[in-house]
Amino acid sequence: MRGDVPSIVAVATFLYEYAKVSGLYANPYKTSVYYGGVSQEVKYQIGALTGYSEDQFPFRYLGITMNPGRLARGMFQAMVDKVQASIQHLTGNLLSYVGKLQLINSVLFGLENYWCSTLLLPKVVAKLVNKLCKNYFWGTPSGQRKTTFQSWGSIFALWQEGGFN
Known part of the structure; x- marks a missing residue:
C-alpha cells in the first residue's frame, strides 16, 4: 500500500470488518509494519493508528527469508x-x-x-x-x-x- 495515512486507514478498516465477520483478529504483539521511503512523522502516525511495531528487512516467515530487494544465494542457505x-x-x-x-x-x-x-x-x-x-x-x-x-x-x-x- 502507499505509505500515507488514508491508505492505512482503508486497510485498518478492512481488517476490522474482516475481524468482525470471521472472528480472526490481528495480534498487535505479533504484527509488524515495514516501511520504505516514509518520513518519521508518517511512521509515527501509522504506528499510532495501528498499534503495530516497526520492524526491519530481512525477516524470516515460515523459514523463508523475506527481503524486498534482490534475492541473493545466501538467503537460500x-x-x-x-x-x-x-x-x-x-x-x-x-x-x-x-x-x-x-x-x-x-x-x-x-x-x-x-x-x-x-x-x-x-x-x-x-x-x-x-x-x-x-x-x-x-x-x-x-x-x-x-x-x-x-x-x-x-x-x-x-x-x-x-x-x-
Whole structure:
C-alpha cells in the first residue's frame, strides 16, 4: 500500500470488518509494519493508528527469508542446509534406485517446491539443489560416485517392473 495515512486507514478498516465477520483478529504483539521511503512523522502516525511495531528487512516467515530487494544465494542457505540434512539423514537407508528416485521426488523436491511457491529461486540455488539430489541418487552425499552395475534391460524396464521407464 502507499505509505500515507488514508491508505492505512482503508486497510485498518478492512481488517476490522474482516475481524468482525470471521472472528480472526490481528495480534498487535505479533504484527509488524515495514516501511520504505516514509518520513518519521508518517511512521509515527501509522504506528499510532495501528498499534503495530516497526520492524526491519530481512525477516524470516515460515523459514523463508523475506527481503524486498534482490534475492541473493545466501538467503537460500537455510533451504540448501535442509536439503543437505535430509540427504545426510537418508543415506543410512539402503534403498534401490527406484526408492531413491521416489524419495527425491517426494521429499527433496517437495522442499524446493515449497520455497518456489513463495519466492523465485536463483538459477545457482536450483542447480545446487539438483546437484545434491543427483549426488544422492548416483553416489554419496560427499560427491563421490559409486560404480553402478545395471543391465540396460533393468534401466529401460517399465516403472511398475522396477525400471526407470
